[in-house]
Amino acid sequence: MKVLVTGGAGFIGANFVRQTVAERPDAHVTVLDKVTYAGNPASIAGLERVDLVVGDVADAEVTDALVAASDVVVHFAAESHNDNSLRDPSPFVRTNLVGTFTLLEAVRKHGVRYHHISTDEVYGDLELDDPAKFTEATPYNPSSPYSSTKAGSDLLVRAWVRSFGVAATISNCSNNYGPYQHIEKFIPRQITNLIDGVKPKLYGAGANVRDWIHVRDHNTAVWTIIEKGRMGETYLIGADGEKNNREVVELVLELMGHDPHDYEHVADRPGHDLRYAIDNTRLREELGWEPQFPDFRAGLADTIAWYRANEAWWRPQKAAVEAKYAAQGQ
Ligand code: NAD
Ligand code: TDX
Numbered sequence: 632m633k634v635l636v637t638g639g640a641g642f643i644g645a646n647f648v649r650q651t652v653a654e655r656p657d658a659h660v661t662v663l664d665k666v667t668y669a670g671n672p673a674s675i676a677g678l679e680r681v682d683l684v685v686g687d688v689a690d691a692e693v694t695d696a697l698v699a700a701s702d703v704v705v706h707f708a709a710e711s712h713n714d715n716s717l718r719d720p721s722p723f724v725r726t727n728l729v730g731t732f733t734l735l736e737a738v739r740k741h742g743v744r745y746h747h748i749s750t751d752e753v754y755g756d757l758e759l760d761d762p763a764k765f766t767e768a769t770p771y772n773p774s775s776p777y778s779s780t781k782a783g784s785d786l787l788v789r790a791w792v793r794s795f796g797v798a799a800t801i802s803n804c805s806n807n808y809g810p811y812q813h814i815e816k817f818i819p820r821q822i823t824n825l826i827d828g829v830k831p832k833l834y835g836a837g838a839n840v841r842d843w844i845h846v847r848d849h850n851t852a853v854w855t856i857i858e859k860g861r862m863g864e865t866y867l868i869g870a871d872g873e874k875n876n877r878e879v880v881e882l883v884l885e886l887m888g889h890d891p892h893d894y895e896h897v898a899d900r901p902g903h904d905l906r907y908a909i910d911n912t913r914l915r916e917e918l919g920w921e922p923q924f925p926d927f928r929a930g931l932a933d934t935i936a937w938y939r940a941n942e943a944w945w946r947p948q949k950a951a952v953e954a955k956y957a958a959q960g961q
Contacts, residue, residue, distance in 0.1 A: 632655070632657055632658050632659070632702050632703065633659050633661070633700060633701045633702045633703075634651060634658055634659065634660045634661070634701065634702065634703050634704075634705060635660075635661050635663060635697050635698060635700075635701035635703070635704045635705070636648055636651075636660055636661070636662050636663070636705050636707065637662075637663045637664065637688050637704070637705070637706045637707055637708035637730075637734065638663075638664055638670070638688075638706070638707035638708030638709060638748075639660070639662030639663070639664055639675060639681075639683070639707065640662060640664040640666055640670035640671055640672050640674055640675060640683065641664070641669050641670050641671075641674075641707060641708070641711070641813075642669075642711075642807070642809075642811050642812040642813060642816075642846070643707055643748070643807055643846055643849060643850070644662070644664070644707035644708070645671075645674035645675050645811045646809060646810070646811060646846045646847065646850055647705065647707065647850045647853065648660050648662060648675050648678065648681055649675065649678065650847065650850050650851075651854075652678050652679060652680050652681055658680065659680045659681075660678075660680060660681045660682070661681075661682045661684060661697060661700075661701065662675060662681065662682065662683045662684065663684050663686055663688060663693065663694070663697055663708070664683065664684075664685065664686075664708065665685065665686065665687045665688070665708070665726075666685050667710075667722075668948075669710075669711065669712075669813050669815075671811075671944065673944060674811045674944075684697060687726075687730070688706070688708045688726065688730035688731075688733060688734055689725055689726060689729040689730040689733050690733070691733050691736070691737070694733050694734055694737045695737045695740070695741075697737075698734065698737035698738055698740075698741050698743050699737070699740075699741045699743075701743055702743070702744065703743065703744045703745075703746065703857060704734060704737075704738055704743055704744070704745045704746070705746045705748065705853065705857070706731065706734055706745065706746065706747050706748055707748045708726065708730060709726060709727050709730075709748075709781065709784075710722050710723040710726050710727060710777065710780075711777070712777065712813075712815055712816065713752075713775045713777045713778070713900065714815070714900060714956075714961075715777075715815070716775050716776035716777035716780075717775065717776065717900070717901060717902075718955075720776035720780075723776050723777055723780045724776075724780055727777075727780035727781055727783070727784050728780050728783050728784055728787070730784075731747070731784035731787050731788070732787055735787060735788065735791045735797060735799075738791075738797055738798075738799070739791060739795050739797050742798075743798075744798045744799075744857070745788075745797060745798065745799040745800075746799070746800050746801075746802070746853065746856065746857050746860075747784070747785065747788045747799060747800070747801045747802070748802060748804070748853070749781050749784065749785050749801055749802065749803045749804075750778065750781050750803055750804060751765055751803050751804065751805045751842070751867065751869070751907045751909055752773060752774070752775070752777070752778035752781065752904065752907065753771050753773050753778055753781055753782040753785055753803060754769045754770070754771060754772060754773075754803075754907075755771075755772030755773060755774055755778075755904065756774065756904035756905045756906055756907060757905065757906040757907070757908055758905065758906065759838065759840065759905060759906055761906070764908040764909055764910040765803075765867060765907070765908060765909055765910060766867065766910045766912075766913075767864075767865045767866070767867055767913055771785075771786075774902050774904050775902060775904075778904075785801055785803070785865075788801055789801070789863075792862070792863040793863070798862050799862070799863065800856050800857070800860040800861075800862065800863070800864055800865075800866065801864070801865040801866070802852065802853060802856055802865070802866050802867070802868050803865065803866075803867050803868065804844065804849050804852070804867075804868035804869065804909075805841065805842035805843070805844050805868065805869040805870075805872070805907055805908075805909045806841040806842060806843050806844065806907070807843075807844055807845070807846045807849050808843055808844075808845065808846065808930065808931070808934055809845050809846035809847065809930065809934055809937075810846075810933075810934060810937040810938075810941070811846075811944075812846075813948070814945045814948055814949060814952055815948075815952050815955075817841075817876065817879070818879065818883065818931070818934065819934075819938060819945070820832070820952070821879075821880055821883050821894075822883060822887070822934070822935050822938045823938060823945055823949055824953075825883070825884070825887045825889065826938065826939065826942070827949070829953075830893060830894050830895045831880045831883065831884065831893075831894040831895070832894070832895055832897045832956070832961060833876055833877060833880055833894055833895065833896050833897065834876070834896075834897060834898070834899045834900050834903060834961065835896065835898075835899035835900075835903065836877075836896065837875060837876040837877035837880065837896070838875050838876070838877065838905075839875060839876050839903060839904065839905055839906065840873050840874065840875045840876075840905070840906035840907065840908070841873070841874065841876070841879075841906075841907055842869050842870075842871070842872050842873045842907050842908050842909050843870075843872035843873075843874060843879070843927055844868065844869055844870040844872055844922065845870070845922070845923075845924035845930045847923065847924055848868075848870050848922040848923060848924050848925075849868055851920065851923065852866070852868040852914060852920050853868075855914070855918050855919070855920045856914075856918065859918045859919075860918065861917075866913055866914045866918070867909050867910065867911055867913065867914065868909065868911065868914060869908070869909025869910075869911045870911070870922035870924075870925055871909075871911070871925070872925070872927055873906075873908050874927070879931075880894050881894075882927075882928065882931060883931065883935070886928075886931060886932050886935055887935060897956075897960060897961045898959060898960035898961050
C-alpha cells in the first residue's frame with residue numbers, strides 16, 4: 632500500500648509514519664512536508680520504506696504527481712498553533728485552506744482515497760459545567776484563526792464528497808501529547824522549561840480544560856477509520872482524558888521531582904477556549920476502536936523521559952520559542 636502522508640515531519644504525522652512502518656510491512660510511505668519551523672526530518676530519519684519530499688501542499692504541481700502515485704492520502708500538514716495564528720494568520724489561511732483545496736483537487740482527479748485530519752477546536756468551546764460533550768452533530772463555531780481555517784478545510788472536504796463523490800473521511804481529535812511534539816505546545820514547553828530550571832507558565836488561572844489523548848491512540852484511530860470508516864463520514868477521536876491546565880502542570884512538576892505548586896501565572900491567550908470534550912461513542916461502537924494508552928500519568932512520565940533523553944532534538948528551538956512568548960508576557 633502506497634501511503635502519502637502530508638505533514639509527516641511534524642508531531643502527529645511523524646508518530647503516524649513511525650507506527651505505520653513498524654506495524655504494516657506492506658506499507659510504503661511518502662512524506663510530503665514543507666519542513667516549516669514545526670517540521671523536523673530527524674523525527675523520521677533512518678526509517679525503512681519512508682521517503683521524504685520537501686514541498687508545499689498548496690503547490691499543485693507537487694501534490695498532483697505525488698497523489699497520482701498513491702493508494703491513500705492522509706493529510707496532517709497544517710499550521711497548528713493557536714498562539715501563532717493570533718500573531719500572524721496568513722500562513723494558516725494558505726496552508727490549511729489552500730493546501731487542503733489543492734489536495735482535494737488532486738484526489739478528485741486521480742480517484743484516490745483521502746483521510747482528513749482535523750481538530751475538536753472546530754466546535755468552539757464548552758462551559759466547565761456543561762454535561763454535554765462534542766459529537767459529530769455539534770455545530771461548527773471556531774474561535775481562533777487556527778480553528779477557523781481548520782473548520783473551513785473540513786467544509787471543503789464535505790463539499791468535495793457531496794459534489795464530486797471524492798472518497799474521503801474526516802477525523803476531529805482532541806489534544807494530543809507524546810514524543811516529537813514541538814516545544815511551543817503546552818506540555819513539552821513545561822517539561823523543557825523545568826529541564827532548564829525555569830518555572831512552568833500557566834495562561835490565566837489555568838482553569839481551561841483539554842481532553843488529552845496519547846498520540847499513539849490518535850493514530851490507531853486514524854488507521855481504523857481509513858480501513859473501516861464509512862465514506863463521507865466524520866469521526867470524533869478522544870479518550871475521555873479531560874483535565875484542566877493546572878492539574879496537568881501540577882502533575883508535570885510532581886513527576887519531575889518538584890513542588891507541584893511551583894509554577895507561574897502569565898498573560899492569558901486572547902479568546903482562550905474554555906473547555907474541549909469529546910464524545911467518542913461513534914468511533915467505539917461503529918468501528919470498535921479502543922484507546923491502548925488511557926493512563927495519562929504513565930503516558931506523561933514516558934513523555935518526560937523522552938524529552939530528557941532527546942535534548943538534541945528540541946534544544947536548537949528552545950531560546951527562540953521562549954523569546955516569542957516573553958515578548959507577549961507569556
Ligand atoms: P505540527 O505543527 O507539529 O506539524 C505540522 C507539519 O506540517 C510540520 O511538519 C510542517 O512542516 C508541515 N507543514 C506545515 N505547512 C505545510 C505546507 N504548506 N506543506 C507541507 N507541509 C507543511 O502539527 P501536529 O500537532 O502534528 O498536527 C498535525 C495535524 O493534526 C494538524 O492538521 C492539526 O490541525 C491536527 N490536530 C492536532 C492536534 C494536536 O493536539 N496537536 C489535535 C487534533 C488535530
Ligand atoms: O505555555 C502555555 N501555557 C498554557 O497554559 C501554553 C503553550 C499553553 N497553555 C494552555 C493553553 C491551552 O488551554 O494550555 C492549553 C493547551 O495549549 P496548546 O498546547 O497550545 O494547545 P491548544 O491550543 O489546546 O490546541 C492543541 O489542541 C488542538 C493543538 O495545538 C492544536 O493543533 C489542536 O488542534
